[in-house]
Amino acid sequence: MGDHVQEWPELSYGDLAPTVAFLNRLVQVAGKYTLDEPFEVGWGNVVLDVTPRGLRTPTLRQPGVTFSVHYRLLDEDVLIEADSGTRTLSLTHGSVAAFHAAFCEAAGELGIRPPASQLVCEIPDAAPSFDQDVEHRHWDGAAAELVWRGFNLVADGLETWQAPYLGHRPRVGVMWGGFDLSSTRYRAQPTLPRPNKPAFMQNGELEAYVSVGFSFGSAQAPAVGMYAYIWPQPQGLEGRSWGVEGAGWNPEAGLVLLPWSSLREQDNPKAAVLSFGEAVYQAAVDLAGWPADLIGPHCDGWHMSRTAPAHVRA
Incomplete structure (x- = not known):
């Protein structure tokens, strides 16, 4: 460390x-x-x-x-x-x-x-x-600062993860209902919402999506860390590698979980957030038929402003 x-x-x-x-x-x-x-x-x-x-x-x-x-x-x-x-x-x-x-x-x-x-x-x-x-x-006030710091650090990594996605991707931010940091990629594929869920959740399940986020935990699951899931949930999530040591599939929760303690022990935690997100999206490609070509290259804005697109260079 x-x-x-x-x-x-x-x-x-x-x-x-x-x-x-x-x-x-x-x-x-x-x-x-x-x-x-x-x-x-x-x-x-x-x-x-x-x-x-x-x-x-x-x-x-x-x-x-x-x-x-x-x-x-x-x-x-x-x-x-x-x-x-x-x-x-x-x-x-x-x-x-x-x-x-x-x-x-x-x-x-x-x-x-x-x-x-x-x-x-x-x-x-x-x-x-x-x-x-x-x-x-x-x-x-000290605890509130830690809450902000956790959100801010993970948001930095999730914004990097989201940047090259070519499909619909709302901005990274805090869902004020559950108080979790959300980063979601959508696919233009209508899905059937679960009928036994609240109306707001059914609205959220109108299309297929991959969600990667961060939570401070709850009384039911008292652990700070990252989570991810694929909707609709495909078969075969057990036993996969999730890009970061310590990350794993939790079948009871229906989530891929990466504890904060494991994340902060990485040599580069921000890069680990990116690796975690990429592993989750790869699972969607492998198991749920998501298109691999919706991901563009990772590069900074200065590079893009100085480098002509391929069709122009040709």
């Missing part, structure tokens, strides 16, 4: 779980605005960008106002930025209900209507709505 073990810090589910649970609820407040946007296959339009300071919604538009919401984890505040002005809310100790009320008041001062829904989603045993979540929660 080299200097990267300092850049890629130790991340423990037990240490981060209270902050992750708090943040998961808070980001859903502004995240709800993205549901007003035109639906993009797989909910690709709803993700929060990983910024230099935290997590931010895409630019949002309502009649008469254009705005975005930036959860600045490193500054311990939330910035609502609109063409009508700005408002800043402190991220501090308190309840989700209190934050929701303060957020709606601040947004209203800028001419932004409240989010259309107060329902808390994808969090087992959560209060049904923001205004009912009155539990007093403790804000831990």
Whole structure:
């Protein structure tokens, strides 16, 4: 192991779980605005960008106002930025209900209507709505910084993995429902959603896709690390190599898992993220008939700006 073990810090589910649970609820407040946007296959339009300071919604538009919401984890505040002005809310100790009320008041001062829904989603045993979540929660700035750092480091690798894909690929970002970093490649092949799943999951299963992501774990699966899966799930995933030592297929979860502890021990963790993603896509090619020719070359932008395409050189 080299200097990267300092850049890629130790991340423990037990240490981060209270902050992750708090943040998961808070980001859903502004995240709800993205549901007003035109639906993009797989909910690709709803993700929060990983910024230099935290997590931010895409630019949002309502009649008469254009705005975005930036959860600045490193500054311990939330910035609502609109063409009508700005408002800043402190991220501090308190309840989700209190934050929701303060957020709606601040947004209203800028001419932004409240989010259309107060329902808390994808969090087992959560209060049904923001205004009912009155539990007093403790804000831990150091833990919030670690959460941002984990998202930021993995996003760097996943953006590199996504770059050469020639098919539909939403931007890499945090799904505010499950609070996981998502990177997904879609194939123009309609699929039949599973009828026993919630409506939002059925919408996400309208087309075949390969998903590689990062999660801080849950009470049911308390492990920080990367995950991946192929929809529809093909046969033959057992016993494959997944590009990185420590990665393996978990049939109970239906996921390929790469623990954070294994990832940060690699000589080059960012390259390991890329290798993991490429191994998952190769499994889709080998087992689910995905086209290999949807992957272009990996090269940096400066190279491409100075190198004429092959048909021009010819």
